[in-house]
Amino acid sequence: MKIHYFNSNPTTFGFKNVFHKTLFGHTINENKGNVFIKPTKFNGFSISPSNILGLKKSFNIKEVHMYDRIRGAEQDVLITDHVNRSGLFFLRGKTPIEDFPMFPDMSTVYKKTSKLKKTTVQTLGPKRFKATKTQEGVVFSECCAITATLWHYVGVSVKCFGVLEK
Helix, strand or coil: CEEEEECCCHHHHCCCCCCCEEECCEEEEEECCEEEEEECCCCCCCCCHHHHHHHHHHHCCCEEEEEEEEECCCCCEEEEEEEECCCCCCCCCCCCCCCCCCCCCCCCCECCCCCCEEEEEEECCHHHHHHCCCCCCCCEECCHHHHHHHHHHCCCEEEEEEEECC
């Protein structure tokens, strides 16, 4: 089973699936061996360590394919590192949970295997991403730093695709 996680509306990535079920602050669509997941709201309640852990356990998730909007690149990329400039960090004040550490190692958040160009992004958060203009030599992402760290925290491998704004 392949897990697909969307940081924003899946239609912006060309996915037209209808999300039928709500679980752990996320809406879900299961279809032909794929599970498509998106947060009901982009906030610390929906996207929390306990909700991400609940999703992991419910679907036995080992790896998630994450999709995040980017600007400043010439093509879609594989996100291999990030600088979180969003001001949002949904682990703050919510760790430890279960046997996970209070201060997790975040040096290897992303899987780096792909034919796509490997890129470090600056994550701005949903509001700032919409308002910020491109800068030469900088690739901005909308949300990956905020959500990928949660998946990594609960022991899920993250492969994050930066998809050009359409």
